[in-house]
Ligand code: TYD
């Protein structure tokens with residue numbers, strides 16, 4: 001016989017990719033479309049039907065008193081830049097990155113730097129044994145830093161331990177996927193566990209004012225594995241990127257409730273851990289062969305940080321029926337568009353040529369401002385004209401062939417000027433204030449791709465005399 005009102009624990013199937021719950025098992029998640037991602041979790045989505053009377057609270061205006069968030073800087077400038085000037089007490093950050101990229105290394109270095117400044121810092125490793133973490137610290141010459149270390153995975157135990165003694169300024173949880181809490185019944189590693197653990201840690205941060213950094217693994221397509229929900233819960237999402245062939249690593253903020261996103265911090269992985277790279281342009285331009293055709297430098301912008309990057313092109317007659325177009329560090333579609341515009345408005349014939357475009361140093365040039373430099377590199381390779389080594393470009397190319405203005409020309413000009421670049425090829429319609437003009441940089445306005453092609457062709461004829469001269473238009 002059926003009993004009404006009896007509480008029954010019904011199985012719930014939770015998508016391990018997006019966290020959506022479903023009452024029955026399905027091969028494909030309705031919510032995110034992932035296959036085979038549903039896992040049975042008991043008691044995951046119990047909703048109480050009790051109605052409760054709410055308590056009345058006071059509503060306030062926007063213009064009330066507020067305090068600027070105080071900051072705890074680690075002293076590692078490249079790290080502090082990305083967080084917006086240091087950790088905000090009571091905030092929770094998620095640091096994502098592929099395995100082996102250096103998340104644990106970065107965080108143990110940040111922990112040591114902060115602990116040496118007298119703050120209480122707790123590092124909880126859910127993946128490595130204490131001895132392993134110690135070994136790494138010894139290798140990094142950080143063994144003397146007063147970081148409090150433990151290998152643990154039970155959230156309640158961790159919070160009880162942290163609550164003992166002085167208030168912790170920073171707690172690192174490496175990683176959130178290894179944590180489990182008694183608040184949730186499902187197995188460790190499931191979305192429900194990860195979400196409940198993150199919630200408990202979040203509550204602890206808000207009530208005690210400790211900053212908590214959660215390490216998160218990412219899947220092959222670059223998303224923090226399992227719970228996308230954790231990204232929505234935390235105050236800031238940082239990602240640590242780099243590629244296997246190069247030693248440099250980049251830290252970016254894709255979400256930050258207390259600062260700007262788009263800022264990057266650049267590090268180099270050395271035998272002694274991660275070293276800060278204060279001048280990344282020098283790194284990306286290192287080993288440049290300035291005497292060869294097919295290379296152009298773009299003054300690009302990452303967040304508020306100008307970066308000079310070399311774009312290399314190789315245009316060669318094809319031996320295949322269909323010419324090859326290959327890119328590294330550049331968008332394939334943007335290259336196709338630039339090639340089409342160069343053919344339609346620059347008079348170039350590229351249909352029988354293979355085209356390769358490479359961004360030096362393993363960097364990605366995603367900004368439209370890199371269009372003009374990419375076009376210049378392509379024309380230079382095709383014509384064999386060597387661009388002057390101290391020339392740089394910025395400008396977006398439109399389908400009409402026009403070169404369009406980009407944001408922050410002043411920052412680009414001053415960074416290039418500092419690094420010894422004296423000839424700027426910029427969009428003709430770009431407004432440049434007088435103080436941005438200084439710094440010994442000659443401005444060469446360029447109206448469209450036709451003008452670009454003509455001037456590079458002139459350069460190949462008259463060699464360097466034109467390049468050194470002061471022509472008002474490029
Ligand atoms: P790690 O911080 O363990 O990566 P994650 O936590 O993101 O998985 O870094 C592991 C890699 O970094 C490892 O392959 C070796 C390299 N490494 C160095 O090159 N130099 C060093 O000083 C350290 C500590 C690591």
Ligand code: MG
Nearest residue numbers: 103104127174
């Ligand atoms: Mg690690």
